[in-house]
Amino acid sequence: MNAFEYASPTSVDDAVSLLSDSWGETEVLAGGTDLLTLLKQGLTAPRLVVSLSNVKQLSGISKKGGSLEIGATTTLSELVANADVQEHFPALVTAANNIGSTQILNAGTVGGDLLQRPRCWYFRNGFGLFGTHDGEPLVPTGDNRYHAIFGNSGAAKFVNASSLAPGLIALGATLSVQGPGGAREVKASEFYSTPKSENDREYTLKPNEVLTGVSIPMQGLRNGTYEVRQRRGLDWPMVAASVAFEHGGGTVSDARIVLGHVAPVPWFAEKASKELGGKQPNDAALKSASEAAVADATPLSRNGYKVQQLRVAVRRAIEAALA
Amino acid sequence: MAKLAWPGPDRRKNIGARISRLDGPEKTTGTAKYSYDMNREGMLYAKLYQSPHAIAKVTAVDTSEAEAMPGVKGVYIEKDRRGEFPNITYAGDIICAIAATSEEIADEALTKVKVSYSDIGSPQMNDNDPSLISGRDQSKEQGDPDAGFGEADAVSEGTYGLACITHACLESHGQMAEFKDGELYVWPSTQNVSGYAGGLARAAELSADKIHVECQYMGGGFGSKFGADKWGSISTILSKQTAKPVKLMLERDQEHKVAGHRPSAFGTVKIGVKKDGTITAWDSDIWGSGGMGNFRMPPLPYVFTGLPNYRTLGRGIKVNRGAARAWRGPNHPQAALITMCALDDAAHAIGMDSLSFFKKNLHLTDRPEVYAEELDKAAEMIDWKGKWHPRGENTGGSMRSGLGLSIHTWGGGGGQSDCAVTINPDGSVVGRTGTQDLGTGTRTVQAIVLSDTLGLPVDKVRIEIGKNSLPASGASGGSTTVGGVSSSTRDAATQALNALLEKVAPDLGVEADKLEAWDGRIQEIGNPSKGMSWEQACSLLGGMAITKQGSKDTSDGTILTVSGVGGVGIADVTVDIETGMVTINEYAAVQDCGLIIDEKTCESQLYGGTIMGITYALYEETVYDPATGAMLNPDFEFYKIAGLADVGKIKVHLMRGPKYEDRGVVGIGEPAVISQGAAIANAVANAIGVRVPELPLTPDRVLDAISKGGVA
Amino acid sequence: MSTKNTKHEPSGISRRGFLKGVGAGAVATGLLQEVSESAGIAEAATPTTLGPGEIPIKLNVNGQSRSLNVEPRVTLLDALRNRLDVTGTKKVCDRGTCGACTVLLDGKVVYSCSVLAVEAQDKKIVTIEGLGTPDNLSDMQAAFIEHDASQCGFCTPGFIVATTAFVRDNPGATLEEVREGLGGNLCRCGTYAGITAATFEQAQKGGA
Numbered sequence A: 001m002n003a004f005e006y007a008s009p010t011s012v013d014d015a016v017s018l019l020s021d022s023w024g025e026t027e028v029l030a031g032g033t034d035l036l037t038l039l040k041q042g043l044t045a046p047r048l049v050v051s052l053s054n055v056k057q058l059s060g061i062s063k064k065g066g067s068l069e070i071g072a073t074t075t076l077s078e079l080v081a082n083a084d085v086q087e088h089f090p091a092l093v094t095a096a097n098n099i100g101s102t103q104i105l106n107a108g109t110v111g112g113d114l115l116q117r118p119r120c121w122y123f124r125n126g127f128g129l130f131g132t133h134d135g136e137p138l139v140p141t142g143d144n145r146y147h148a149i150f151g152n153s154g155a156a157k158f159v160n161a162s163s164l165a166p167g168l169i170a171l172g173a174t175l176s177v178q179g180p181g182g183a184r185e186v187k188a189s190e191f192y193s194t195p196k197s198e199n200d201r202e203y204t205l206k207p208n209e210v211l212t213g214v215s216i217p218m219q220g221l222r223n224g225t226y227e228v229r230q231r232r233g234l235d236w237p238m239v240a241a242s243v244a245f246e247h248g249g250g251t252v253s254d255a256r257i258v259l260g261h262v263a264p265v266p267w268f269a270e271k272a273s274k275e276l277g278g279k280q281p282n283d284a285a286l287k288s289a290s291e292a293a294v295a296d297a298t299p300l301s302r303n304g305y306k307v308q309q310l311r312v313a314v315r316r317a318i319e320a321a322l323a
Numbered sequence B: 001m002a003k004l005a006w007p008g009p010d011r012r013k014n015i016g017a018r019i020s021r022l023d024g025p026e027k028t029t030g031t032a033k034y035s036y037d038m039n040r041e042g043m044l045y046a047k048l049y050q051s052p053h054a055i056a057k058v059t060a061v062d063t064s065e066a067e068a069m070p071g072v073k074g075v076y077i078e079k080d081r082r083g084e085f086p087n088i089t090y091a092g093d094i095i096c097a098i099a100a101t102s103e104e105i106a107d108e109a110l111t112k113v114k115v116s117y118s119d120i121g122s123p124q125m126n127d128n129d130p131s132l133i134s135g136r137d138q139s140k141e142q143g144d145p146d147a148g149f150g151e152a153d154a155v156s157e158g159t160y161g162l163a164c165i166t167h168a169c170l171e172s173h174g175q176m177a178e179f180k181d182g183e184l185y186v187w188p189s190t191q192n193v194s195g196y197a198g199g200l201a202r203a204a205e206l207s208a209d210k211i212h213v214e215c216q217y218m219g220g221g222f223g224s225k226f227g228a229d230k231w232g233s234i235s236t237i238l239s240k241q242t243a244k245p246v247k248l249m250l251e252r253d254q255e256h257k258v259a260g261h262r263p264s265a266f267g268t269v270k271i272g273v274k275k276d277g278t279i280t281a282w283d284s285d286i287w288g289s290g291g292m293g294n295f296r297m298p299p300l301p302y303v304f305t306g307l308p309n310y311r312t313l314g315r316g317i318k319v320n321r322g323a324a325r326a327w328r329g330p331n332h333p334q335a336a337l338i339t340m341c342a343l344d345d346a347a348h349a350i351g352m353d354s355l356s357f358f359k360k361n362l363h364l365t366d367r368p369e370v371y372a373e374e375l376d377k378a379a380e381m382i383d384w385k386g387k388w389h390p391r392g393e394n395t396g397g398s399m400r401s402g403l404g405l406s407i408h409t410w411g412g413g414g415g416q417s418d419c420a421v422t423i424n425p426d427g428s429v430v431g432r433t434g435t436q437d438l439g440t441g442t443r444t445v446q447a448i449v450l451s452d453t454l455g456l457p458v459d460k461v462r463i464e465i466g467k468n469s470l471p472a473s474g475a476s477g478g479s480t481t482v483g484g485v486s487s488s489t490r491d492a493a494t495q496a497l498n499a500l501l502e503k504v505a506p507d508l509g510v511e512a513d514k515l516e517a518w519d520g521r522i523q524e525i526g527n528p529s530k531g532m533s534w535e536q537a538c539s540l541l542g543g544m545a546i547t548k549q550g551s552k553d554t555s556d557g558t559i560l561t562v563s564g565v566g567g568v569g570i571a572d573v574t575v576d577i578e579t580g581m582v583t584i585n586e587y588a589a590v591q592d593c594g595l596i597i598d599e600k601t602c603e604s605q606l607y608g609g610t611i612m613g614i615t616y617a618l619y620e621e622t623v624y625d626p627a628t629g630a631m632l633n634p635d636f637e638f639y640k641i642a643g644l645a646d647v648g649k650i651k652v653h654l655m656r657g658p659k660y661e662d663r664g665v666v667g668i669g670e671p672a673v674i675s676q677g678a679a680i681a682n683a684v685a686n687a688i689g690v691r692v693p694e695l696p697l698t699p700d701r702v703l704d705a706i707s708k709g710g711v712a
Numbered sequence C: 001m002s003t004k005n006t007k008h009e010p011s012g013i014s015r016r017g018f019l020k021g022v023g024a025g026a027v028a029t030g031l032l033q034e035v036s037e038s039a040g041i042a043e044a045a046t047p048t049t050l051g052p053g054e055i056p057i058k059l060n061v062n063g064q065s066r067s068l069n070v071e072p073r074v075t076l077l078d079a080l081r082n083r084l085d086v087t088g089t090k091k092v093c094d095r096g097t098c099g100a101c102t103v104l105l106d107g108k109v110v111y112s113c114s115v116l117a118v119e120a121q122d123k124k125i126v127t128i129e130g131l132g133t134p135d136n137l138s139d140m141q142a143a144f145i146e147h148d149a150s151q152c153g154f155c156t157p158g159f160i161v162a163t164t165a166f167v168r169d170n171p172g173a174t175l176e177e178v179r180e181g182l183g184g185n186l187c188r189c190g191t192y193a194g195i196t197a198a199t200f201e202q203a204q205k206g207g208a
Helices: A012-018 A035-040 A076-081 A083-088 A090-097 A102-107 A110-115 A121-127 A165-170 A270-276 A283-294 A305-322 B024-029 B103-110 B145-151 B197-204 B229-242 B252-258 B332-349 B354-360 B368-382 B442-454 B481-508 B534-539 B599-618 B676-688 B699-709 C076-083 C139-146 C156-169 C175-181 C192-204
Strands: A005-007 A026-029 A048-051 A061-064 A067-071 A174-179 A182-187 A210-217 A222-229 A237-247 A252-260 B044-050 B056-062 B072-077 B094-100 B114-118 B138-142 B154-162 B174-180 B183-188 B211-213 B246-249 B265-273 B279-288 B310-316 B399-410 B418-423 B429-432 B461-464 B515-518 B521-524 B527-533 B546-551 B565-576 B581-591 B649-654 C055-061 C064-070 C102-105 C108-111 C124-126
Touching (some): A012 A048, A012 A174, A012 A210, A061 A083, A067 A083, A076 A090, A076 A110, A083 A090, A090 A165, A090 A222, A090 A237, A090 A305, A102 C156, A110 A165, A165 A252, A252 A305, A270 A283, A305 B699, B044 B072, B044 B103, B094 B103, B094 B229, B103 C076, B145 B265, B145 B279, B154 B332, B174 B229, B183 B229, B229 B246, B265 B332, B279 B332, B332 B399, B332 B676, B354 B368, B368 B399, B368 B565, B368 B581, B368 B649, B418 B481, B429 B481, B442 B461, B481 B515, B481 B521, B481 B527, B481 B534, B481 B546, B521 B534, B527 B534, B565 B676, B581 B676, B581 B699, B599 B649, C064 C076, C076 C102, C102 C156, C108 C156, C139 C192, C156 C192, C175 C192
Parallel strands (some): B044 B246, B183 B211, B279 B310, B429 B461, B581 B649
Antiparallel strands (some): A067 A210, A174 A182, A222 A237, A237 A252, B044 B094, B056 B114, B072 B094, B138 B310, B154 B265, B174 B246, B265 B279, B399 B565, B418 B429, B418 B546, B521 B527, C102 C124
């Protein structure tokens, strides 16, 4: 790692005041499970690391109005242990527990999970976000088994690796962000963006903004997550699906199916969501929703298997939500 | 007089018992010191600079900016024997090294090194394309294969293979080196304590007698840690240059790139078989890669060497990746995968169940009775009868289960070993051998042999290993250590005991050759009332301890260790045909290894080998970018090894009884890991009805086979 | 390879000229006050920064307060192993994927390779050495020995810290729960059968 200065302010405002308006000049430290790896790989070399460990107001879960408010530095352990989260948002509990490592859950934070950088092994081994060497793209003709099957027509072929994002988007969550200009809110569904250049990141957060929390409306939606993971312990999913819908016992409505680990951003399966809406959630409906989820997939040379896994994940996520 | 031969079952107290490894307390409390843990006052940390290019000529190395950093104390630039910069042939190869006062500074200093290259080339990274074969033909023929195929009722033809993997030792390679009074002291992570020093003589500019090697604990070798390696020399040179202790341990990514690979093997096998299960012919065409080095064809047909008609061909492909090194049971996992899967396919071709087919053909092996017994035992452990179904005939539902089996062999006779046993006048006893304990339980084995020979409890003897100043013992390779050290310890202890008996005989009024050591006493054979305690006996030595040196080739020629073992594995798996996921339900491992010294640690080899086998069957492979040759998974994130929940229920059984134990001691470290790939691959084929040809059996490969094979 | 933008500063004094020993981020008195233009509210003084050079910190390791100097970039793992010679905790992947570096931080298992030493101040750090000694083994350590749950032993410290915390938090855990609860640690020699047996046995005893 490069040598950096370290600050641990006690307020969000102080933290914001320390951040640069260019990526990589400064970095925010929460749980450290991703940032320290990025630093060790030389993927970022900030002159200052701003820790949120002393910004106590960013941690905690509380109910406010009809929503559950989750502070950004709430750990994943705290998230899965929370009674309200367990009762209302099993999709998130499953996704967090699927990480498979108590050590990661104890240190990793909700905000950190949402903001983690891609796991793409070209990126992590120094070939940049777009996986190039001497200007030539490596991923299309390289080993792209873990790469995107949607939204991959541009330079970005990596997948978004957030465990919680698909579920939060499906549940209609809102993220709160604070910057030099004050606080703002952004829908989780609008938070992520595919970078256009190597210096971009994978979300609409600005370099000098801090993600402060997540607000999830408690609307009694059925919700569930299914991930296809090769190992049962610490491992990344090959594909993931989180779903949320209204289901009083008859037909499904307000269905939102969001796919993880298959695109540079969490992927809203619009067709599939529409397919499921207004139907009894029987085998035929689940099948057609699953097929619709993968209908527009554009797999690369080595990740076609994800299409099959994804149709299964969508179906099983809906089944989990109904259970 | 005490006899060298191993005691019979009724005369063994510790031999064959379940004894906890002696270094358990050190390992479980963090007090065991490994090479990586060695710290010294003023010690420098050395780090290696790797080539990002797979093919390149280094033309200049500028370390000036790095050297200007405060804390940077030493620089080493790799040159070959002609004084030229190295020709790089794989990404990750070493170009230079920096020694600094902290790891952080050394790491940062590497980023300031500037290297110039010329002739940057495009690497060849494909090891499974026969059109890329460049090695010489290795072929063998026996009988008349073409006639054999003519006689067959069915010909089964298939493609089989397994990807290149690394050793992935948890403790990376490296050493701590320091010079004291003109002599060199090193703490390497090694499986070759006695033989290590030679590799440093040139770098140290010292004769071997002035190079002191110590390794008491090491975090895994699996065949990759025999030599001092480039980095051993580098840390030695830097220590000399800076006059400071230098610790150089490989980073995890380097460990995957430069510290050894298990060669890949792919190819086709054609087997001719009669309806009654007789194998009439075999024809195999195998290729693979040992990196830029030579490819050795796996021994085919494996175990079934008595096959009357066979033809084998093996050829290598050069790939720009790090050099191959012996990987636990070299070439046997590959041979087993290719052979046992091909045979399993042949069984299916004539509609015969695999167990019957294998048993029918055991006469083609070296030890048909042993394999028959072991197969029966494993079948019972896994409930073959209750669970077996013909391949793919378990339609319905997304979860399909299946069984598969494999058999294997190994040598494992004791390697060269010397041991010195000292009996002190106060009754204390120590055995000393320049051997190593990789986690294999060496020091415990020696203590058991020593204590049983002298009639003492295990905790009344001490074992010293891990230093090259002790009597030399061979490297821990080939599963030769247990046979070597148990023999040399037995030999030394018996000689020492007999010397003691000579001293005691007059006092007891019994001739020395009518005395024994038993249950803490020296006594007339079978007569405790005519004897004295061990301590009393030793006090008769007066001021002079007894020290005797023994060898694996014993002082009177008694044979205590032999070579040759067999073993089998049966896997019970479930495949989710929708996602391609393979789950191990159970695995039964049955193994013979002659006389068992410590049943507990011996069984652990079977558990451990099975887990390592499950890992290469399901998860493990090295991945390279084809264009740049960069390794894409030099980590433990995407270089996947099995976790605790991935291994299912493992059942192990060691063959016991005079038929096995009277042979002598044979090693088990490597046979333990050979059959799993094949057994699991066969179980998957049985479960889903089609062969997944290549290991690891990752979901993408399984789904690919399912879609091609049209699984119902 | 990506370029690295490294700056090396020789002392512990930040570029802003503040000096603060313990990273609590407290605001020092008599310092510059900046006024936020948009809100018109006086902001607190610009928070203190530490490093990039070495700074003195105190770590509470196994009940002992240890003083040491580290750069902010030093991980807790490296501080323990390299600065304090507490070497039971091992370095294997250094990327938070294998568990060999597992320690307890305020009672919770974490990967010490993924925690900065400066962030571990004011916390209770327990390493394998703090759980027991050869003459005074913890129940879990004794169980590991009994079930032969170590071979080379390099993963053992991380596993024992993890299993100790697991049984403490999951008394009476079933075999399946034990299997699911230890996913953050890897072993290459393959000691899982022994580890599972030892942990299950201890969990059934109610955790120790």
